[in-house]
Amino acid sequence: MENAADGSRRSPSLRLLCPKKSILSSPLPSLLWLVGSPRFLQPVTVAAALRCLRFLSDDGPFSPDLPHEADEIRGLLVRGFDIVGGLFVGSANFESDASRPLELAGELRQRLFGERASHGMVGGCVDASTGDIRFLVSESEGSEVVEGQEVLWGDEPGRSLLEKGCLLRCELQLQLPLYLPSDETMSGIEARFSSLIESTAANLRGPHVSYLVEGPTATFDESHHSVILHGNNLNSVSQLPINTNTNKCSAKIVSCSEFLPTKRHDLSSIRENADAIQITVLSNQSLNISKAGSTVPMLKYFPAPAPASLRVIDLKLDILCYSSMDLPVAVAVSELVIPGLADQLSIMKKAIVSELLTQQPQLCPYHFVPPGLLIPLTAIYDTRYGEIEEKQSELRRNLHFRLGLPLDRPLLRTSNALTFGAMEMRDRSSSKSGSSLLRDVHKEIPSSGVSGGIMSLIDGSYEYYHYLHDGIDDNGWGCAYRSLQTIMSWYRLQQYSSINVPSHR
Numbered sequence: 001m002e003n004a005a006d007g008s009r010r011s012p013s014l015r016l017l018c019p020k021k022s023i024l025s026s027p028l029p030s031l032l033w034l035v036g037s038p039r040f041l042q043p044v045t046v047a048a049a050l051r052c053l054r055f056l057s058d059d060g061p062f063s064p065d066l067p068h069e070a071d072e073i074r075g076l077l078v079r080g081f082d083i084v085g086g087l088f089v090g091s092a093n094f095e096s097d098a099s100r101p102l103e104l105a106g107e108l109r110q111r112l113f114g115e116r117a118s119h120g121m122v123g124g125c126v127d128a129s130t131g132d133i134r135f136l137v138s139e140s141e142g143s144e145v146v147e148g149q150e151v152l153w154g155d156e157p158g159r160s161l162l163e164k165g166c167l168l169r170c171e172l173q174l175q176l177p178l179y180l181p182s183d184e185t186m187s188g189i190e191a192r193f194s195s196l197i198e199s200t201a202a203n204l205r206g207p208h209v210s211y212l213v214e215g216p217t218a219t220f221d222e223s224h225h226s227v228i229l230h231g232n233n234l235n236s237v238s239q240l241p242i243n244t245n246t247n248k249c250s251a252k253i254v255s256c257s258e259f260l261p262t263k264r265h266d267l268s269s270i271r272e273n274a275d276a277i278q279i280t281v282l283s284n285q286s287l288n289i290s291k292a293g294s295t296v297p298m299l300k301y302f303p304a305p306a307p308a309s310l311r312v313i314d315l316k317l318d319i320l321c322y323s324s325m326d327l328p329v330a331v332a333v334s335e336l337v338i339p340g341l342a343d344q345l346s347i348m349k350k351a352i353v354s355e356l357l358t359q360q361p362q363l364c365p366y367h368f369v370p371p372g373l374l375i376p377l378t379a380i381y382d383t384r385y386g387e388i389e390e391k392q393s394e395l396r397r398n399l400h401f402r403l404g405l406p407l408d409r410p411l412l413r414t415s416n417a418l419t420f421g422a423m424e425m426r427d428r429s430s431s432k433s434g435s436s437l438l439r440d441v442h443k444e445i446p447s448s449g450v451s452g453g454i455m456s457l458i459d460g461s462y463e464y465y466h467y468l469h470d471g472i473d474d475n476g477w478g479c480a481y482r483s484l485q486t487i488m489s490w491y492r493l494q495q496y497s498s499i500n501v502p503s504h505r
Helices: 066-076 099-113 157-164 184-203 267-272 285-292 329-355 390-404 420-435 480-492
Strands: 013-016 030-036 048-051 082-091 121-127 133-138 146-148 150-153 165-180 207-216 225-231 279-281 307-322 362-368 378-383
Touching: 013 133, 030 099, 048 207, 048 390, 066 099, 066 329, 066 378, 066 390, 082 099, 082 133, 099 121, 099 133, 146 307, 165 329, 184 207, 184 329, 207 329, 225 329, 267 329, 279 329, 279 362, 307 329, 307 378, 329 378, 378 390
Parallel strands: 013 150, 082 121, 165 279
Antiparallel strands: 030 048, 030 082, 121 133, 133 146, 165 307, 207 225, 207 279, 362 378
């Protein structure tokens, strides 16, 4: 461990945007992975902390199972965010322990992205008795490791992230044909499936693929900016200028800010209805025909050398990316969106490959910004048996542990997922707002003055279903049934259930 060599070099500061409790309330001892956005935020800035859950031995945080951790975190992090360090919570000896989380974070980052970090990395310890944070910083791979001197907790951290950046979203439905010879072994089937996924990922940059980029709209009447980018032109966009006057430029150097003329800086509004630049993948299947100078449809015949069967693999990709507002959108698509789609393809391949010959999992990605977190995260659920199925419940429980979320309330169910755009918001508005029903009527009703009653505190909102609701004569049964409807509305509004409140019919 070395300090700065001379007084002219300022010791680095660690800037924490994540809430204090996400770090200081972690179990003792534990290892936290620190998440930032080194490409778009200030150096040594931490936006979130993820708990390490997988270990190789009884050494706990000193021996994390990095391959297992990488597999789980790869699907969780959205592109644009990165591993920027590690932190031991409950360390008793900074001098001997601080370099270890720095080393582990670098190894995890390499497993996630296939290369060592070119940005600064931080490793540190939280003192078990005082809660003080001490840390080391390596500004780049192989550079001198220095001890930092100051920990800065962010002021309005959510606003900092939203002012500097924006979200991009891309959905892609795929139906992939998998041809299987009747005498194929399981290892051969897996190899064919892997090859199919790899070729699909490679084709995302092919000449027949284009990307329609559009800004979000609040109403059907509102116009929005849009451009089309061609896949084979996206391999040489990394050197495009930033903050260029896009009025006189090609589609390649239009910045992300052009698609979001107005932005919201309140996290609560983002959770209700997120603004995201929409990316739609288009495929020109007639490209070869037009190049050949013919407008006549062409078919190619490839006879199978042996009897074979066809399995169609249905995949629903849905990714989010985080980008700075002034980044050219072509760079964002090339370096964030396309790698994000390839990552999700790889994740789904691993989940499906063992069940190729049985019932295929129905994998569906959902995006969340749960309370206490400032960055969006993605969870991929198997929706075959519903979200109350045991494996899905266990998956959500592990995510709660990893994100430091409470276990006494649902925060990662499908009903908690982010909504995007006016159409999706309109589809879900009835479950969010309750239309014309009265809500939380106890807040405005004075005490009855009846003695001997018991006052109970209600946590959360409910809708009030009353006698003669909707003009229905409920004489003789309304008391119990309207109470049931009111109670069910509480479960729904608190996201414990997505089942509709029972009607009177």
